[in-house]
Amino acid sequence: MLTIGKLGKSAHVKVPTIRYYEQIGLLPEAERSSGNQRLYGRGALDRLSFIRHARELGFPLDAIRDLLGLSDRPDQPCDAVDSIAKAQLLAVEGRIARLLMLKSELERMVAQCAGGRVEDCRVIEVLGNHAHCAAEHGRDLQQVSE
């Protein structure tokens, strides 16, 4: 049996994060030692590693919750799993597309800066006036997290 610290080290997840996952029901409540400390078995390590890996790939916790639920029913068809992964792929592609636009706009902006005074600064100028932009880099301020 592992303590929470060892489990964290094994799965490369910080201790408070593990407690957080338990709190929101992503991990089941852990067994406790006589001194009330959490104890974990092999299953918990697998599950936590799964979560960690999915997080690395940018899956939101809700999607991970669904994936975990599905992986607990091995005899079901895997369409649902597939569509979650595809949705994540689409989301990632969308973010990339948007960031590429931002990148080129920022490059243009930075390249135009001649290094003079703020008064003549192209960066400030461009930020103040959308009309300077090459493209419509997003009318929407979407919340795009990693």
Next chain:
Amino acid sequence: MLTIGKLGKSAHVKVPTIRYYEQIGLLPEAERSSGNQRLYGRGALDRLSFIRHARELGFPLDAIRDLLGLSDRPDQPCDAVDSIAKAQLLAVEGRIARLLMLKSELERMVAQCAGGRVEDCRVIEVLGNHAHCAAEHGRDLQQVSE
């Protein structure tokens, strides 16, 4: 003078967001009408449009606060402005690089799914075992928000 609603429409910013910006000191406290409603002049519209545009380009509010402070001192050298913009460009490039890795990993994952049962699902398998991955798609779970 504009009411908060008209200001919001003009700058494409939602009303609660404007109040939020005032609350965190990004916008100065607005004048009030006799009935205690906020009133804005031309300057406020410029400033809010600046903020909105910078947000579209992914600048965090703290950076925008700095940019606004700098744009209020037109006779200073614009090095600081330039370095904020360059930092933002670097951040965007970093996010793109990371997302491209995620994308290829997700594509591999999705492509391998044969559409059978969860038991044989490559998606679940790959998520459960990092060793299946082509690349190290990030040991770190950075908070990358756009």
Next chain:
DNA sequence: ATAGTGTCTCGAGTAGCTAGAGGTTCAAGA
């Protein structure tokens, strides 16, 4: 025995808003 590290719970803080409750003000139509 004691020092030092690990663990416990609980609450608050992060970014950047967004939504809701419950109340006031304003502009336009009857």
Next chain:
DNA sequence: TCTTGAACCTCTAGCTACTCGAGACACTAT
């Protein structure tokens, strides 16, 4: 003039996915 409905006000809480701190208890090594 009255009334309706939209827009406005303040305040609080919620969202994601954690992260940190306080103050107290547990465990390990010397």
